Amino acid sequence: MINLKGREPEGAVEPDDYEELREHVISELKRLKDETEETILEDLFRREELYHGLQLHEAPDIVMMLKGKYKSSNSLRSSGIVSPTNRILGSHQINGILLAMGPDIAKGEYIENATIYDVAPTILKIMNVPVPKEMDSRILSEIFSRNDG
Numbered sequence: 001m002i003n004l005k006g007r008e009p010e011g012a013v014e015p016d017d018y019e020e021l022r023e024h025v026i027s028e029l030k031r032l033k034d035e036t037e038e039t040i041l042e043d044l045f046r047r048e049e050l051y052h053g054l055q056l057h058e059a060p061d062i063v064m065m066l067k068g069k070y071k072s073s074n075s076l077r078s079s080g081i082v083s084p085t086n087r088i089l090g091s092h093q094i095n096g097i098l099l100a101m102g103p104d105i106a107k108g109e110y111i112e113n114a115t116i117y118d119v120a121p122t123i124l125k126i127m128n129v130p131v132p133k134e135m136d137s138r139i140l141s142e143i144f145s146r147n148d149g
Contacts, residue, residue, distance in 0.1 A: 002061045022046070022061055029064060040070050043094070053136055065094065098140075102126070106145045114140055 002022055005011035013021055032040050047059040098114060104126070117137035124131045125139045 004061075007057070026062060029062070034070075038067075040067055041065065042067050098143075100143050104145050105143055109142055111140055111142050 001008070002018055002025070003010070003012045004018055005014055026044060026046070029044055030039075030041060034040055042065040044065065045063045047056065047061055047063065050063055051059040096116065098111065098119070100122075115137065117135075118140050121131040121135050121137050122140040122143065131139060
């Protein structure tokens with residue numbers, strides 16, 4: 001998060017300087033390397049590349065995806081912001097797994113281009129609950145059996 005005036009309680013960065021500073025931080029983060037000169041980032045995103053909607057302002061300004069052997073910390077007790085580790089207790093990944101089972105679920109179907117946003121309307125469909133038009137998502141219709149029975 002950029003320490004932005006008007007958004008953060010003790011904001012120091014003027015709104016007019018936000019974008020230039022964010023691009024500078026992104027540029028510097030992309031240059032981070034470990035002791036073997038290997039980059040530590042798998043990928044890096046601006047918040048609007050990952051998120052949208054009315055709560056976009058709540059998302060981090062910059063989202064880093066570190067390579068598998070690295071972890072980040074926002075703890076004041078941490079020895080560093082990014083450090084190598086042999087054990088990661090939890091992390092977030094860009095891709096996930098969706099498993100579904102039931103009498104109306106097709107067996108062995110592969111779903112392409114699904115997002116986490118699609119889970120809620122799909123569950124609503126399974127429960128025969130109307131899906132609100134304003135949901136930023138779609139029903140994963142490809143998981144349903146094509147049988148009429």
